[in-house]
Amino acid sequence: MSLLAAERIKLFSTRAPWWCTALAIVASLGFAVVFIIFGGDEIPVTVSNTQTASSFGLTVILVLAVLAAATEYNWGTIRTTYQAVPKRAPALLAKAAVVSLWCGLVGLVIGFGSWGLGVLLKPDADLALNSAADWRAVAGQGLVFLFTGVLGVGVGMLLRSTALALTVTLVWTQLVEGLVFLIPGIGRDIYEWLPFFSAGQFIGGSLTTSALNLGELPLGPLGYGAYYASICVVLFVIGVVMNQVRDA
């Protein structure tokens, strides 16, 4: 418990997490409003489509998690942390727990916030949460954001440099995933296994799937959710192991 408390103090005693949180919520909900109002016939207002803008928030939350871990290496506080917790792994687990819980909370705010805006702005649209898919689209954001928090901490711990970790995550989310799709021949097959595409499928990426004309996918939404979660956890575990072995 004391380690969780220590990591909580660390996370909330600097400005970046607050800014990232505010930006994630404002950007996601702001774009959600734009989609809902100006979607027209191309993007009908369904439960799943109210969540289209959550990917903005997801990217910002990934940055928050990367920063929470990577800045510790940049400023040397990771060594102070290991001085306080020389077994290392408990401190890293506590960090991942605190950061990912916060990210999950932000995900719930964005999920229910976007859906709520839909209900508010289009009272005529059918936005009742009456299927498992509907609940996954809204409440599922909590899980996706939570595991993204784990992923960000893992990447920060592995790359041990704020600049490097931010570059890698932003290039990956903003460029690589999109460009892989364009590789002739195999691009599509690889794309179906990329992490953020998978996270989207768990939420219910009917828009992406139909827009990209992907057809039959290898996994169902729950399968994709489990797949995304395991990528995040595996990266984090590799990060912990590397930190146990390396000199700080």
Added chain:
Amino acid sequence: MIEATGLTKRYGATVAVDNLSFKVNSGRVTGFLGPNGAGKSTTMRMILALDTPNAGKVSIDGKHYREIHHPLRTVGALLDATWRHPGRSARDHLRWMAVSNKIPIKRVDEVLNIVGLTSVAKKKAGGFSLGMLQRLGIATALLGDPEVLLFDEPVNGLDPEGILWIRQLMHALAAEGRTVFVSSHLLSEMAQTAQDLVVIGRGKLMYQGTVDEFVTRATKESVKVRSPHLPMLRMALSERDVPFEDLGDSLLVSEMDSDGVGELAFAAGVTLHELSPTRGSLEEAFLQLTGEAVEYHAESGT
């Protein structure tokens, strides 16, 4: 008590710490002396289990650092004053450390008061001067009221008043029976701060013992002799096995005082133009000692 045995750390082909064994006793300030790059910081990082040695081990009161429960309450350390998040306040920095080791929060304000940072406790550490950062670093070391304290070059960036303050603080900590291990590359500073010394050069142990003994031994008296009959004097000294250094137009005789050299010269019929006792400075002695380490290193490399 800190005890290192056969401690060795290699970075690629470079040997930073080479089979280093030493003991640091409680109730005394022990200086850890060596030129820049001698391996002092690496050794301190190995004491705190931040770096893993390639060979050997180091223990604190018989325990490896990783075996100590809530280690901040046993070992306090200032290794690098810049290890803080610039966006976090001094108080928050100490607060998370305290919470992680179940140290009461009121201790945070106590140590801030001890180091004189109470007025800037809520200011971001990014705006701190090097002197203020050193004080914050000392506050982190004192936080857990530990029995063992490590300080790596604590006077860097401090003004004379701050240097005096640290010196008195260390004496006070040692007087309370704590183990105080403080590194420096300045011998004159250590001569005033420490009672015991561990001196290293190129990662190897050069000396371990009291400061007084080190100073006496290192700055031993020598006698400078100028004479038109140097070859005869050399022979006379060699016969008595008195070591000397040839300076060209004069000799530097050690292990014999000026009376002895004068009498020896008279007996050998040597005319003296100069006979002057000299005592080397502390810094010279230190350079000589670590210079030997450099020489030895070069020989072993061939």
